[in-house]
Amino acid sequence: MATRALRARAWAPAAAAALLTACSEYFPQTTLDPKSDFAREIDGLYRLVLYLGLGVAVLVFVVLTIALVRFRYRPGGPPPSDVAGNARLEIAWTLIPSVLLAIVAVPTVRTIFASYAPAPANALKIDVYGWQWWWEFRYVVGKDTIRTANEVHVPVGRPVELRLHGGDVLHSFWIPKMGGKRDVIPNRVNRIVFTAEEPGVYLGQCAEFCGDSHALMKMRLIAHTPENFERWLRHEASPALPVQDSAIAIGQQIFLQRCIACHMVRGTQASIGRVGPDLTHVASRGTIAAGVLENNAANLVRWIDNPQAVKPGAKMPRLGLTPQELRFVVAYLQTLY
Amino acid sequence: MATQPLAIPAPVAVERPSRWRALGSWITTVDHKRIGILYGVTSIFFFLVGGLEALLIRIQLAKPLSTFVSAQTYNELFTMHALTMIFLALMPLTAALFNFIVPLQIGARDVAFPRLNALSYWLYFFGGLLLNISWFVGQAPNAGWFAYAPITIKQYNPGLHMDFYVLSLQVLGISSILSALNFIITIINLRAPGMRLMRMPLFTWMTLITAVLLATAMAVLTVALSQLMFDRLFGTPIYEPAKGADPLLWQHLFWMFGHPEVYILILPIFGIISEVLPTFARKPLFGYNVMVFSGILIGWLGWGVWSHHMFATGLGPIADSFFAVSTMLIGIPTGIKVFNWLATLWGGSIRFTTANLFAIAFIPMFTIGGISGIMHATAPVDLQQTDTYFVVAHIHYVFFGGTVLGLLAGVYYWFPKVFGRLLDERLGRWHFWLTIVGANLAFFPMHFLGMHGMPRRTWTYLPGLGFDRLNLLETVGAFIMAAGALVFVVNLVRSARRGAIAGPNPWGAATLEWSIPSPPPPYNFREIPIVHSRLPLWEKDPQLRFGIPQGRAEEDVQQVTMGGQTVGTFAYPDDESKMSPHDLGIHLPPPSFWPVVMAFFITLFFGGWMIHWVVPAVAALGVAATIYFMAFEPGHSH
Numbered sequence: 001m002a003t004r005a006l007r008a009r010a011w012a013p014a015a016a017a018a019l020l021t022a023c024s025e026y027f028p029q030t031t032l033d034p035k036s037d038f039a040r041e042i043d044g045l046y047r048l049v050l051y052l053g054l055g056v057a058v059l060v061f062v063v064l065t066i067a068l069v070r071f072r073y074r075p076g077g078p079p080p081s082d083v084a085g086n087a088r089l090e091i092a093w094t095l096i097p098s099v100l101l102a103i104v105a106v107p108t109v110r111t112i113f114a115s116y117a118p119a120p121a122n123a124l125k126i127d128v129y130g131w132q133w134w135w136e137f138r139y140v141v142g143k144d145t146i147r148t149a150n151e152v153h154v155p156v157g158r159p160v161e162l163r164l165h166g167g168d169v170l171h172s173f174w175i176p177k178m179g180g181k182r183d184v185i186p187n188r189v190n191r192i193v194f195t196a197e198e199p200g201v202y203l204g205q206c207a208e209f210c211g212d213s214h215a216l217m218k219m220r221l222i223a224h225t226p227e228n229f230e231r232w233l234r235h236e237a238s239p240a241l242p243v244q245d246s247a248i249a250i251g252q253q254i255f256l257q258r259c260i261a262c263h264m265v266r267g268t269q270a271s272i273g274r275v276g277p278d279l280t281h282v283a284s285r286g287t288i289a290a291g292v293l294e295n296n297a298a299n300l301v302r303w304i305d306n307p308q309a310v311k312p313g314a315k316m317p318r319l320g321l322t323p324q325e326l327r328f329v330v331a332y333l334q335t336l337y
Numbered sequence: 338m339a340t341q342p343l344a345i346p347a348p349v350a351v352e353r354p355s356r357w358r359a360l361g362s363w364i365t366t367v368d369h370k371r372i373g374i375l376y377g378v379t380s381i382f383f384f385l386v387g388g389l390e391a392l393l394i395r396i397q398l399a400k401p402l403s404t405f406v407s408a409q410t411y412n413e414l415f416t417m418h419a420l421t422m423i424f425l426a427l428m429p430l431t432a433a434l435f436n437f438i439v440p441l442q443i444g445a446r447d448v449a450f451p452r453l454n455a456l457s458y459w460l461y462f463f464g465g466l467l468l469n470i471s472w473f474v475g476q477a478p479n480a481g482w483f484a485y486a487p488i489t490i491k492q493y494n495p496g497l498h499m500d501f502y503v504l505s506l507q508v509l510g511i512s513s514i515l516s517a518l519n520f521i522i523t524i525i526n527l528r529a530p531g532m533r534l535m536r537m538p539l540f541t542w543m544t545l546i547t548a549v550l551l552a553t554a555m556a557v558l559t560v561a562l563s564q565l566m567f568d569r570l571f572g573t574p575i576y577e578p579a580k581g582a583d584p585l586l587w588q589h590l591f592w593m594f595g596h597p598e599v600y601i602l603i604l605p606i607f608g609i610i611s612e613v614l615p616t617f618a619r620k621p622l623f624g625y626n627v628m629v630f631s632g633i634l635i636g637w638l639g640w641g642v643w644s645h646h647m648f649a650t651g652l653g654p655i656a657d658s659f660f661a662v663s664t665m666l667i668g669i670p671t672g673i674k675v676f677n678w679l680a681t682l683w684g685g686s687i688r689f690t691t692a693n694l695f696a697i698a699f700i701p702m703f704t705i706g707g708i709s710g711i712m713h714a715t716a717p718v719d720l721q722q723t724d725t726y727f728v729v730a731h732i733h734y735v736f737f738g739g740t741v742l743g744l745l746a747g748v749y750y751w752f753p754k755v756f757g758r759l760l761d762e763r764l765g766r767w768h769f770w771l772t773i774v775g776a777n778l779a780f781f782p783m784h785f786l787g788m789h790g791m792p793r794r795t796w797t798y799l800p801g802l803g804f805d806r807l808n809l810l811e812t813v814g815a816f817i818m819a820a821g822a823l824v825f826v827v828n829l830v831r832s833a834r835r836g837a838i839a840g841p842n843p844w845g846a847a848t849l850e851w852s853i854p855s856p857p858p859p860y861n862f863r864e865i866p867i868v869h870s871r872l873p874l875w876e877k878d879p880q881l882r883f884g885i886p887q888g889r890a891e892e893d894v895q896q897v898t899m900g901g902q903t904v905g906t907f908a909y910p911d912d913e914s915k916m917s918p919h920d921l922g923i924h925l926p927p928p929s930f931w932p933v934v935m936a937f938f939i940t941l942f943f944g945g946w947m948i949h950w951v952v953p954a955v956a957a958l959g960v961a962a963t964i965y966f967m968a969f970e971p972g973h974s975h
Contacts, residue, residue, distance in 0.1 A: 026803040027789035027790065027802065027803035028790075028801070028802060028803070029789065029790030029791075029802050029803075030788065030789040030790055030803075031721040031722075031788050031789070031790060032788055032789070039721075041717065042717045042718055042720060042721055045715055045717055045718050046712070046715075046718045046721070049711060049712050049715050049718060050712070053708035053709075053711060053712065054708075056672075056704075056708060057701075057704055057705065057708055060675060060679065060700065060701065060704045061701055061704075063679050063683075064679060064682070064697070064700055064701060067679060067682040067683045067685075067687075068682070068687060068697065071618070071682060071683060071684060071685045071686065071687050072686075072687050072689070073619075073686045073687055073688050073689075077686060078686070079686065079883050080618060080619040080620045080684065080685045080686040080882065080883070081620060081684035081685070082620065082621060082882075083620070083621075083623070083684055084621040084622070084623060084624075084625065085623055085624040085625065085626070085627070086623075086624075086680070089676075089680065090624050090627050090673065090676075090677070093672065093673060093676040094669060094673055097668060097669050097672040097673075098669055101665045101666075101668055101669065101711070104665065104711070104715060105661070105662050105665055108658075108661050108662075108665075108714075108715045108716060108717065109658045109661065109662070111716075111717040112654050112657045112658050112661065112716050112717060113654045113658070115654075115717055115720070116653060116654040116657075166578070166584075168487075168493065169487055169488040169493050170485050170486075170487075170488065170584060172649060172724060174724075174792070176721065176790045179720070179721075180649070180717060180719075180720020180721050181649050181720055181721070181723070181724065182649055182650075182651055182720070183649045183650045183651065185584055185585065185650060185651075186487065186578030186582075186584060187578050187581065187582070187583055187584070188583070188585070188651070190650075190651040191651070203790070203802070205792060206792070207649075207723075207724040207725065207792045208485070208649075208724055209480070209481050209485070209488070209724075209793075209794040210488065211412075211488060211493070212408045212409055212412065213408065214792075214794060214795060214796075215408070215792075215795035215796045215797050215798065216797075218799070292799070312407060312408035312409065312796075313408065313409075
């Protein structure tokens with residue numbers, strides 16, 4: 001017996017881990033695989049409420065089943081009792097749930113206060129803007145503000161403070177493995193503080209209904225080792241490399257004529273557009289159109305040619321570029337590492 | 338058991354004296370029973386419409402990146418599904434039962450204000466019509482039933498979509514407030530002698546609490562809607578962030594209405610369950626006093642929990658803690674109710690009629706919804722769960738597993754009182770099992786989807802997130818439920834005309850409505866009863882509790898034959914129910930067509946803003962004129 005128990009104790013965590021990994025692979029956006037301190041705290045509380053709740057549910061189901069079987073009508077069976085109450089029982093099932101709820105309420109209130117605690121002094125501050133239907137992330141590097149879109153990069157092991165700013169309608173910032181969501185509300189600033197635990201790519205998406213393409217307002221969080229994060233940030237802060245190839249230069253010319261009202265490429269004349277994402281390093285992103293399409297030439301063509309076909313209601317206009325112009329522009333965008 | 342054959346035609350509802358015939362008599366009726374039937378038929382129609390919208394939603398979500406409907410259409414569908422189910426199906430179906438049953442349970446001849454009652458119905462009818470006209474002009478509301486600012490203002494939502502929302506909800510709001518006031522006054526004032534408050538049947542008690550919540554909560558919604566109406570129609574900037582608006586104001590007002598609204602939809606069901614379970618367990622309700630007070634407590638606490646819908650908005654730790662704990666507190670009286678229902682069954686002699694099957698199934702289904710509710714009350718956990726399919730699962734276990742199953746229990750239970758005929762038990766069982774299997778297939782996987790990261794109100798999802806199979810399963814479940822609903826409709830239509838004849842008290846139940854013929858005569862009670870106990874019929878005849886097999890009324894009644902065949906039983910062979918109230922010397926208010934006219938003008942007043950300001954101006958004159966004519970309408974028929 002003892003050995004069996006020991007063996008069970010040995011493989012149970014391994015099995016649980018395997019199950020979770022499988023779970024996490026099959027459900028990459030799951031809340032049940034916490035990868036930050038914030039997410040872990042919520043997960044612990046969730047499990048407490050879940051198990052207590054399941055206990056109560058099982059109790060209700062079992063008592064109900066026994067009652068239905070034992071007291072079903074049978075011809076010639078015993079007559080129904082006429083008991084119409086029992087003060088002691090009723091007091092008991094007032095007090096017992098009260099105690100259970102108190103057991104939940106105490107850690108709940110504690111976690112609520114923890115989730116609003118101010119960020120530590122060494123926290124990395126990132127300003128998040130929710131727009132219809134994409135995410136903008138602003139980092140302060142020295143005196144400059146670096147804008148990037150739909151992919152938020154953070155270092156592991158260092159607290160991150162996201163400050164959420166509303167741009168148009170309501171949105172909600174949510175990367176399930178990093179913890180709970182917070183709404184993005186115009187004229188208010190909400191905060192999320194967490195520390196990512198492992199390098200990796202974490203999926204998330206807008207969680208507050210925000211109109212036609214709400215379902216396609218996705219994003220990714222990329223957690224790096226501290227060294228890799230610094231390298232990424234330095235690269236992101238650098239301007240675009242000068243164009244050398246002549247075919248690429250044609251693409252850049254079209255871009256400068258048609259795209260710069262909304263998009264910026266630092267280090268070029270495209271320096272005014274702030275309505276759409278900053279494209280200085282667009283080629284280094286894994287996805288385009290707010291996490292909906294893989295970032296490759298075919299998808300870039302598809303997106304620029306007809307944004308509304310990819311994302312209903314997308315604010316990016318259809319420019320009516322010829323197939324050839326499209327190819328040039330995409331070739332240019334793909335050099336923007 | 339008397340068996341002498343008697344050739345009586347099937348019982349028919351006797352009309353009140355009326356200058357109109359057939360359709361006309363329905364349009365002008367002020368009889369609470371006929372208004373109840375109108376509410377019932379209309380709400381079941383809208384229930385099917387809302388169900389159809391749900392099916393379209395489920396087809397769209399059956400596979401990732403489906404193009405069955407567009408994003409715009411999907412947003413209209415999920416908005417209208419909620420609006421239709423809440424305002425046009427479930428609330429009015431509870432109103433149907435309030436109307437038909439409550440006056441009978443308290444021993445009254447009608448509600449306190451019969452014409453106002455008719456006005457409430459017609460406002461509901463026209464309001465529902467106005468809301469659904471939006472489909473036919475291609476501009477259905479599209480920002481969710483919650484309509485969070487600022488996506489509802491003209492800048493982000495041009496067109497008439499949200500105008501339809503605001504204006505038709507205003508009409509429905511007036512309907513609800515009038516009806517709530519009517520029922521409060523009826524229950525307080527028109528109880529039969531001896532019917533003290535603590536002798537009232539639980540359904541009447543819960544109706545009273547619901548009516549108080551309804552009158553007060555709807556007022557808050559009216560405030561919010563008026564603000565949005567002014568923003569959209571007259572250009573005020575109440576919800577315009579660019580001019581400094583704080584969009585959270587809408588959320589506070591909406592949920593100050595919206596959370597009591599949840600209890601408006603569930604408290605009547607607590608009443609129904611508390612009638613059905615004791616009847617079929619052949620045992621008095623366990624802990625009557627506690628059941629009444631826990632209902633009052635739930636209604637009271639229901640006003641102090643609204644911000645648990647807003648944990649993710651960042652209200653700060655003190656507000657979040659307050660609303661987390663107040664929400665958990667509601668779990669206590671609700672838990673007491675569940676345990677008292679279990680104790681009611683315990684020691685009984687349980688009959689598994691369809692009505693009772695639905696009432697029994699309510700208990701575990703509602704328990705699941707209650708437990709996920711406690712999870713949401715745990716504010717940090719809610720930060721993961723809110724706005725995901727986990728909440729969709731929760732609300733469907735509460736509104737479907739709770740409200741709809743409870744209403745179906747009520748319909749199977751009281752249908753024989755309303756139509757004099759029993760619903761078919763065999764079809765009923767099909768309906769029950771299809772509904773239970775379908776609902777759990779459709780709604781249970783939503784828990785997993787939510788925990789695995791699927792947000793709600795999304796018209797599609799990408800492949801590769803693990804959402805595909807669970808969504809397909811839900812769609813299958815939805816179609817099984819739809820099959821159940823079809824069986825239900827067939828059962829209703831067939832049984833209303835050809836069902837077994839019920840007799841006054843087919844279930845051997847204990848409350849006053851079962852002491853009169855089915856369907857009841859226009860005046861309900863020939864003599865107003867004097868009440869001596871909570872369970873007057875069981876008090877009067879203690880054997881009633883022991884002798885009744887399920888779903889049959891065999892004692893003390895006579896066989897009814899039609900075409901030489903025994904089709905059922907009939908208990909009042911003296912044909913008293915065919916005597917007119919006038920012959921019996923009972924005064925009843927005469928029918929009136931002013932309620933329908935006034936309701937039309939009120940609806941025109943609101944809907945007209947979408948056309949031109951002249952329309953509401955004319956409609957306002959119409960309302961004023963109908964008030965004048967109504968005021969001078971004679972109170973007696975000749």
